[in-house]
Amino acid sequence: MDQEEIRKNLLKEKEELELMIEDLEREGRELIVEQAKTPDEEADKYEFKQEYHIQMENLKQRLEKINKALKKIDSGAYGICEKCGKKIEEARLKIDLAVELCRDCAFNL
Numbered sequence: 001m002d003q004e005e006i007r008k009n010l011l012k013e014k015e016e017l018e019l020m021i022e023d024l025e026r027e028g029r030e031l032i033v034e035q036a037k038t039p040d041e042e043a044d045k046y047e048f049k050q051e052y053h054i055q056m057e058n059l060k061q062r063l064e065k066i067n068k069a070l071k072k073i074d075s076g077a078y079g080i081c082e083k084c085g086k087k088i089e090e091a092r093l094k095i096d097l098a099v100e101l102c103r104d105c106a107f108n109l
Helices: 003-033 039-075 090-095 103-107
Strands: none
Touching: 003 039
């Protein structure tokens, strides 16, 4: 896979993540204005808030990794392990285009 194809795929994932974040934020705003009428609804609202924060954090972390990978493409550092400086294995990059560590460094944390 060449750098332009990688960039295209990363940009597509970035767009999808941004839409997911936007949808989740909208759901959160809607839930905040709704008044719980029963204890069960209040419990559901509390559970949603917890899940909301976890999902939002995961989406934002992934978006950050995508943005970082795009910057690496621009700077010529894409595919280089952040820990040891060696080339990241192609198989790892195929699994996750935004992977930051080579196999050895990832398994020796």
